[in-house]
Amino acid sequence: MHQDPLGTLSRYPTVTLSHSPTPLEALPNLSRHAGGANIWIKRDDCTGLALGGNKVRKLEYYVGEARAQGADTLLITGAVQSNYIRMTVAAARRCGMDCHVQLEERVASPDPNYRNSGNVLLDRLMGATIHSYPVGEDEAGADRNLHRIADSLRAQGKSPYVIALGPGGKQLGALGYVHAARELHRQLAGRDLTMDEIVVATGSGQTHAGLLFGLRALGHTLRVTGICVRRNAKLQYPRVRDLFGKISSLLEIASPATEADIHLDDDFLAPGYGKLNPATLRAIQAAAQSEGILTDPVYSGKSMAGLLHRAQALVQTPGPEKNVLFIHTGGAPSIFAYEPELTGALEGSSAV
Numbered sequence: 638m639h640q641d642p643l644g645t646l647s648r649y650p651t652v653t654l655s656h657s658p659t660p661l662e663a664l665p666n667l668s669r670h671a672g673g674a675n676i677w678i679k680r681d682d683c684t685g686l687a688l689g690g691n692k693v694r695k696l697e698y699y700v701g702e703a704r705a706q707g708a709d710t711l712l713i714t715g716a717v718q719s720n721y722i723r724m725t726v727a728a729a730r731r732c733g734m735d736c737h738v739q740l741e742e743r744v745a746s747p748d749p750n751y752r753n754s755g756n757v758l759l760d761r762l763m764g765a766t767i768h769s770y771p772v773g774e775d776e777a778g779a780d781r782n783l784h785r786i787a788d789s790l791r792a793q794g795k796s797p798y799v800i801a802l803g804p805g806g807k808q809l810g811a812l813g814y815v816h817a818a819r820e821l822h823r824q825l826a827g828r829d830l831t832m833d834e835i836v837v838a839t840g841s842g843q844t845h846a847g848l849l850f851g852l853r854a855l856g857h858t859l860r861v862t863g864i865c866v867r868r869n870a871k872l873q874y875p876r877v878r879d880l881f882g883k884i885s886s887l888l889e890i891a892s893p894a895t896e897a898d899i900h901l902d903d904d905f906l907a908p909g910y911g912k913l914n915p916a917t918l919r920a921i922q923a924a925a926q927s928e929g930i931l932t933d934p935v936y937s938g939k940s941m942a943g944l945l946h947r948a949q950a951l952v953q954t955p956g957p958e959k960n961v962l963f964i965h966t967g968g969a970p971s972i973f974a975y976e977p978e979l980t981g982a983l984e985g986s987s988a989v
């Protein structure tokens with residue numbers, strides 16, 4: 638009998654939190670607008686939990702482990718407008734757990750919408766206990782502080798589970814996207830579809846590396862382009878590479894993905910994490926106005942800008958009609974946190 642190359646995935650306990658498989662759809666209007674390859678979309682913005690997004694696939698593994706350990710409280714740290722935090726609070730609520738979240742001041746924004754609307758409003762609505770971490774980009778310091786909060790909860794008799802996101806952790810969440818690769822493989826096979834390229838946002842890199850690992854294990858050789866949303870390509874590259882090693886250890890199989898599989902584009906990152914740029918703004922409008930697809934200034938708007946660029950680049954290569962697949966990782970709630978910038982830009986009064 639044919640052996641499943643990803644069979645060891647099932648060793649890990651999971652909790653079902655997502656609506657999956659997520660839809661795989663054609664975007665003919667956006668394809669016409671881009672004037673390049675045929676654009677397809679996998680709707681991981683529609684994963685269901687508290688407005689959806691890619692993080693729920695990772696949370697299925699983290700919460701699975703938390704439950705197996707008898708935890709009663711989830712802890713996570715992230716940017717003020719983190720989608721991960723919003724979805725972790727929702728996952729905790731769904732599983733009858735408490736949730737402590739730490740909001741890091743990574744984006745210097747004077748706008749009250751950034752602090753109060755979008756994801757933060759939803760965190761509050763779901764009753765998260767919110768801690769503030771005032772330092773900007775300080776991954777290690779933020780992690781240490783989160784563990785201090787966990788220690789104080791333990792001292793109060795609670796059983797906390799820290800969702801460890803730093804590169805030193807075992808990167809359990811990446812398994813969510815190995816699993817998603819298998820889901821996509823089945824969808825493509827079922828519809829007799831072939832993609833020439835996949836475009837996806839790359840932040841921690843778990844989505845990007847998990848997908849690549851899973852697709853290569855299943856025999857797909859297509860290019861996967863990661864659009865940098867958090868740090869430049871030079872810094873992102875070793876993160877994605879090291880994730881292959883982590884996933885390989887978790888699944889106890891040799892990595893089918895190599896350094897040569899890592900394609901990164903950081904042209905849409907400027908002026909930095911969580912900050913809009915003109916190409917992203919144009920891409921957000923193009924997706925919204927041609928297809929009613931909502932993307933955000935921090936993540937999916939930037940990867941959408943990268944997608945439009947890659948769709949045009951792909952048709953320059955010889956051969957039959959090309960297909961490019963956009964993994965929509967979600968993030969739309971933060972649109973409301975960027976209301977002044979978006980309104981200003983739409984009215985033509987902004988420098989974006």
Ligand SMILES: Cc1ncc(COP(=O)(O)O)c(C=O)c1O
Nearest residue numbers: 720840841842844936966967968
């Ligand atoms: C909407 C959205 N897209 C993409 C990403 C990046 O995903 P990853 O951290 O797996 O690279 C994130 C998280 O940071 C996100 O919230």
